Amino acid sequence: MNKFILILLWLGSMMLAQATTIENYQPYLQPGLDKARLQLADIEPLIKQYAADPALKVTELGRSVENRPIYLLQLGQGEKRVMAWSQMHGDEHTATAALFDFLNYTLAPEQQAWREQWFSEITLYIVPMLNPDGAARNSRVNAQGIDINRDALALQSPEGRLLMQLARRIQPHYGFNLHDQNRFHAAGDAPNPATISLLAPAYNAAREINDSRRRAMQLIAHVKPWLDRQIPDHLGRYNDSWSPRSFGDTFAGMGISTVLVEAGGHRNDDNRQVARRLNFQLYVAWINAIVSGSYRDAALSDYEAIPFNNSGGLKDLILSKLQVRVADTEATLDIGVNFHTEGDRYARIHELGDLTGYGAYHQFDVSGLRYQQGRAYPLTEALLLDDQRYQQLLRLGYTHFSGDAKLLQRQTNLPVLVNPLRPTQSSPQLRQGATFLLVNAQGEVIQVLLNGQLLDLARLEVLNPLGT
Ligand SMILES: [Zn+2]
Known part of the structure; x- marks a missing residue:
């Protein structure tokens, strides 16, 4: 009898492991976004299209320095609040494409049951291109020359102010901070590009672990086994020194469990399409994990086992x-x-x-x-x-x-x-x-x-x- 229950438990855990994320991602990849760079004109028609869909709410969060619109997409009405933002560095667009893949998947008719389930548990706020001016000139910084991700305290950029105001207004429990990293980062000692690097940013110089940072670490630990199978020896951990001017670190200090996702290079993949689809799958995995709470079983040792990026490797x-x-x-x-x-x-x-x-x-x-x-x-x-x-x-x-x-x-x-x-x-x-x-x-x-x-x-x- 005990043996039987153990087998059932084992089968159940296998099914959970398999359900970490979707494997059939191909039909949901948004066409037209496999490009060397993405600008507002690439995504604005998609946003306009989504604005007509009653399943989500599209608003203008505000305007950039050069008066380009910055959009906010809101899905679900659950009590757990998640905020995701991409392309705060204008030349880092991989996650922007992945967010549209995620939207395609979420709003597909065949995902209705899944969607309704998590919509009742989670409210997801997405800012799919925080720095449209930087995107227009393919630059990291905004039109003022400010690195928005070093403006979390000074808040001198309108884009940085908008992101901070949004965070203060909705008070998210979780944050997905979505970036691209230098293609010369290797995954630890492996002679491979870090195709994905993750981090639960520190909230103080001592890099202590409080409840909210622990949750972010566990979200990462939860997906590590899956990522290890998808991209063996191509997973890295981003530099975790405390950077108080950065949004991830500042949000971590505000009690938001923030995960940093850095999309990186892969061999024979100039437009980072491998990192793009992994991003998309990660969002699905994390939505599932937040709904079920299953990530709370993940061991911090799995997080610690991810090798740091080897810069210039x-x-x-x-x-x-x-x-x-x-x-x-x-x-x-x-x-x-x-x-x-x-x-x-x-x-x-x-x-x-x-x-x-x-x-x-x-x-x-x-x-x-x-x-x-x-x-x-x-x-x-x-x-x-x-x-x-x-x-x-x-x-x-x-x-x-x-x-x-x-x-x-x-x-x-x-x-x-x-x-x-x-x-x-x-x-x-x-x-x-x-x-x-x-x-x-x-x-x-x-x-x-x-x-x-x-x-x-x-x-x-x-x-x-x-x-x-
Ligand atoms: Zn960045």
Whole structure:
């Protein structure tokens, strides 16, 4: 009999574990949001559409510095109040897309029973783009140049004031603080991007744990086993030092159980669609956990077991074991290259030497090949550049073109550098451009690195195309 009850309990717990979140997310992903950036114009038509749905209430929370509307969506009428806000940093939009996936799921006809259940327990307040001005210029800060997430005390930005007024008015029990993080964060010691990082922010310098922070930690601990299955060794914990100017920390101090979600990179996933759907699934999981209270069984040790982000643990590209000669000194080096965006997108040598322990979005073993500086091909007369001609020039050691760009007629889709700002160097140099030849022992050019893109010369194929 006891054994029978134990089996029933075990089966029940398995079913609960499986019900942590939805697995069939695909039909609910909002089309049109798989983009490098999201602005108000991307989501405003969706919000207008939802405004007609009696299942939720859409209001204008207020206006940004440049008078763009900031919307508030309200769902449910339960006593447990949850507040979620995304894109307070204008260039961090992954969660904004996920919130619309979540809305699609919640309002789908087949979810009526589920929806009615949690609507009776929870009132959910969503601010899906707190910083529309920053979104318009793809910047972290607002139109005043203020980082809204450092304005929780000074409240000099209208956007920050709106968020604080909302929190004071509704006094949420739970807060979902939704961000994107730098793609160079690795998940602890794993050589992988932290695709999701979570944190229950501290409310004081001693990082003490009170009831409200404990609940936030338990919400995170509750989803950890599921995340570990979804993205093994890609889960991180965000830096937990106390930052009183930040909203998460300030809200934690106001007794709001706040979880910080940082969407991060993933290999072959430039627009962070993996982090997006995990965000969506996390919201469902947390709504379920708040309704049932099941998260209160989660152990804080599961939270503590999440490794901290390893800042800078990831590189965009690592070329390992390249032969390099400087003066008369011969060395075998790993070369780490990162892409930067400051106006144009360019690649820079970020680190040289032994890069064991680092991860990379793309990594190639180039042992047996030697670094060689490229040459400039002077454009003095018209040049028709098709694949074959380009291959010939690269074999001759030309990595770029100089002179009158109008003389060059491109008939190739391969990357072509004309009058590059960061020329090729006689030897690899930190913080300098990433353009050079890789030659074999016979001096033949085998591969060419063109502004961080590695071209296999025989196959005429870029091995790490931009955007992956
Ligand atoms: Zn952020």
